[in-house]
Amino acid sequence: MKKFNFTLILILVVNIGFSQSEKRTYTTIRVKDAPIIDGLLNDEVWKNVPIASDMLQLNPNEGQAATKKTDVKVIYDDKAIYAYAMLYDSSPDSIRKELGNRDDGSINADAFYIGFDPYNQLNPYVFGVTASGVQLDYTDSDPTYDAVWESAVKINDQGWAVEIRIPYSAIRFPSKENQEWLFQFTRSIKRSGEYDQFALTPKTASNSRLFWGKIVGLSNIKAPLRLSFTPFVTAYAENAPYYDANQNLKYGTSVSYNAGADIKYGIDDRFTLDLTLLPDFSQVQSDNKIKNLSYQEVTYNENRPFFKEGTDLFNKNELFYSRRIGKTPSNFYALPYMINQGDAIIENPSNTKLINAIKISGRNDNGLGIGFFNAITDNTYAVIEDSTGNRRKIMTEPLTNYNVIVFDQKLKNNSSVFLINTNVIRNGIYDDANVTGSGFTLNNKKNSYAIDAFGVLSQKFQTVDTIQDNYNAILGYKYFIGARKSSGNFQFGLSHYFINKNYDSKDLGYYVIGNKMSEKIYISYNTYKPNKIFRETYNTLSFYYTTNPESKKTISSQMYLSLYGTFLNYSNLSISAAYTPFITYDYNEPRVDGWYSRAWRYFYMTADYQSDARKKLTINAHVEGGNFIERFSGIGYGTSLGALFRINKKMQIRYNFYYAYDSYNIGFADFDENYNIVYGGRRLITFENNLTMQYLFKNDMSINLISRHYNNTGEYLKYYSLQTDGDIIENSTYNGNRNFNYNAFNIDLAFTWQFAPGSLISLVYKNAIDAESPIIYTNYYKNFSQTFNSPQINSISLKILYYLDYQKLKKSKNV
Incomplete structure (x- = not known):
């Protein structure tokens, strides 16, 4: 899953009489009858269970008492751990509850998280549920961790309620009679930007998990056999171009079928085989391809x-x-x-x-x-x-x-x-x-x-x-x-x-890239408490210096300044600037071992702004600019503008436009007929348009559109010959044409439905164009229309996978 952009932590505690410097401790209890996971919180089993409350703010006012009350309870039996949370809110109709797919941490919805670190090694399991019922889970070391567990949410007249069931098969824990785990819980209130924790973790800490509390009372629990089997079938059809013996462009259609499986087996309570x-991988999202002029x-x-x-x-x-x-x-x-x-x-x-592929880890x-x-x-x-x-x-x-x-x-x-x-x-x-x-x-x-x-x-x-x-x-x-x-x-x-x-x-x-030796130093000053302008700031000044260890020549050097601040209204601004103080030499750009070229000193600046991400409409803007300091005039600049519009809790549209202009970019161009190295001074222009749309019929059933057009043109204005001392002189005899017009266009349209825990049906259509020619169009719209005359691949695929868990099958058989 993807993490939220805030520090997430959790801890349950009931003991009142302890100092803030001690770890807060929650004592859970064993039960015989499991609660029904329906979000109603009315099961008899929840009565007389210790309550953890009294949360503190991480944001916006670190250390102050939470503005809204939260009650949490935890119980366990032979099969699972269960969590109860009542998140009080005097305005239930104002609770943010945008729909989303599994592990979508970017949605505009209130959320509750609870986490356990069974081995006390600062790598906890974290489970989250939003007010709209979307499940999220991860571990610190594995943000893509996906487990099968249960949750239910109900909005009521006092706020919203959550019930969670985490089976022991979803986590790993030691084989010992009495367990003591690190433990924490947190609450997110989107409309006010408030993030509350039960165990406060200072923003100045290098590792927030050191401040987690602990949960005790777990005893005589045994890890079950962790075995799951996820078979899948796919059908794939593709219409793709090819050239016949006479170099005529033709299209051919192919159809294929495939079946396979993913298997997960717990070797013991600590190690897992996948x-x-x-x-x-026919349905994997398309890459954002670019034109690469560098040696990297x-x-x-x-x-x-x-x-x-x-x-x-x-x-x-x-x-x-x-x-x-x-x-x-x-x-x-x-x-x-x-x-x-x-x-x-x-x-x-x-x-x-x-x-095939296999991995064992633990x-x-x-x-x-x-x-x-x-x-x-x-x-x-x-x-x-x-x-x-x-x-x-x-x-x-x-x-x-x-x-x-x-x-x-x-x-x-x-x-x-x-x-x-x-x-x-x-x-x-x-x-x-x-x-x-x-x-x-x-x-x-x-x-x-x-x-x-x-x-x-x-x-x-x-x-x-x-x-x-x-x-x-x-x-x-x-x-x-x-x-x-x-x-x-x-x-x-x-x-x-x-x-x-x-x-x-x-x-x-x-x-x-080898053959280099680098030194770097940086200093930063960050503020974490709100002042009259900012909620928090992050500021860094760094300098690095890299040399070729054989020739001792400088191959890169840079002074870099980065400033970032979040305003009181939750918009943010970042500014950066860089300057190369020394003459440098590039040993890779010539593409021939032993040669190097002089790299001219330059400076550049960037600025980025994003409005409050909690709003229905979020705007982001970017500007950049730079120039050579010596010899050449090569002004370059760029800008991007984007918007995310949440039409309602089911539908959103995101659009981003980027334009960059580099009036004189110098680099390797070609080899002449005598294999001499030719450099070029080129005018580079880049356009990029990205459009994504999402519509959710309900949680975990959606249609997603991702479309992108990338266009990069390079017009060579002059050619140069590289000299043995790394300098370049104008070359008037080279008659090659290195101009290029590169276009990449993609459409990924996908319908996905998680119809059961861990089980999915997906239908995906893709269109892909990857084309390059020496013809440069000055009109963007003409270029865009011509792109569709290029060879393209169209495909459609259907995939069905079904999650089978040994413990569930065993339980069904026993019934």
Whole structure:
């Protein structure tokens, strides 16, 4: 799920006579008869159960008493934990209750959250319910955590009421007779912007979970067998373009069916195995593609559920980028150069096929987290047809085995140390890779100061010749060390980061530019209590300086200032400015090892504004601008304007427009016929329009539209030759045309219905256009209409998945 943008915490307590410096404690009781989860709060079992109340404000006035009363009770039996909450409100008709889908934390609705940390390791389970009945859940380390649990909400003449049932199969807890867990609850009142907690967590704290209370009285509870099975079936139809042997554009329609399953098994009370068999990702949201002129890789968000859920342990030091699995085949773009003249490309899959994936993760009673991940992708082939009609296959990506193993040990004072290894093995005479990293975070007793450090060793096994298992091993490494003040109004930090020339983690990790050494220092001053203008402010000044360790030349430097404030009316404003004080040199832009180019000094500024997000209409605006400080005049500026309009509690529309103009952008353009490096001065113009619409028939049944058009044009005004000293001189002999007009257009239209806990029916239509040409249209609307004359892919898919829980099936059988 997605978190709310506020600190969430929970705690139940009934003991009145204790000091504020002690952890508040709530004593729960065991019951024989479970309450009916209907939100009425009238079950006999709730009588004589201790009440927790007396909440304090986190926002807007930290530490003051809550303006509205909240009563909370917790009980348990052999199967589950149950929570009761009566949230009093003298104006029940003013309670915000916008509808939403599961885990939608952005809706305009009051909410109640309750959380438990069974292992007392500051990684709690948090369960939330809005006044409209939308369920939300997460853990600190896994915002995508999704469990199957029950809740019910009722609006009454005293406010609103919540009942929750959390089965033991939804959480992990120690195997011991008497349990003592960290515990907290919180309440959100949207119309007033108030967020209340039972155990107040100071905004100046580096980790709010240190201030949670505890719940006692849990005893003789046993973790059930955690086993669930979610089979699915899909039907997929696609109409896609292809070119015949005469290079005529044609369209072909294909239909496919698939079935698979996701399996979740609790190995014991601490570790869980997740397995996906023959997964289907045809309904995953489309990427927001852009034109990439740089040497750096564009990374996209992971939208595939299996790779988002429960992968927190594996996200260390940029060593695991799950989009590598099922990626675009290595020879996808090279295929036209691998075939004969007159050949036609009939099929060229844009993604490798995932056969299966498995992950095991958990944390033992001593705080040792262990994670294991494995995925296998199949051989990927393109289909080629020659002029006589004969077809053949060309491999564009071999069968590949991806592995990750990690150990993460929690230490005293919320400190930790970890060890991670990633490994990629490709079938046949293809490169393999192995990367190992280790690091730690050490906090002082008050969690006010910290030291962070890590080191990584990369090994690339490149094929020497066509003989299998004959490789040349290339070793690389990087390391980091830093110290920081991590709490309080005034904070600061400094760090050192080194990456050697041969470091390479991109087979399963993120692409990292090597051969650099960086120093960074920052200071920040934040305020958390309202004054005459702001509710809170966050202000940071930082400086970083990066050199090439071989030549000692400066490759980047920047002074950066960031200012942010939330006004009393809940609108917010941020301003940032950056300046490069030193001449720098770029060793990557030339695209040839050993060459570098001078990067000219510049400055830029940005400003962002957003109105009160609680209103029906929310406006956001952005402006940016900058220029070179020396030699060239390259004024650049951009602006965006967006709005979110909540028409009613069922329907909302969001629109955002972005425009950017860069009058003179300098960078690599091409190689001439003698393989000399050619740079270009280009005028860049970018348009982007995003429109999303959502209509909810009821909670967890909705129609969602996501549409986007991105247009980036580049007109080359001058060409330059790169010199050996890094300077450029005008090149009047180059006669190439590097102008471009890139368009990406997507429509994702989806109907989704969660018809039972963990079970879903979804129908998705997609339209995708990805087109580029050297023809630049000065009229945006003409360009937009011409985009639809480009080749495009249309698809429609239906997916049905059904959640089966062993405990439920066992109970039904016994009945």
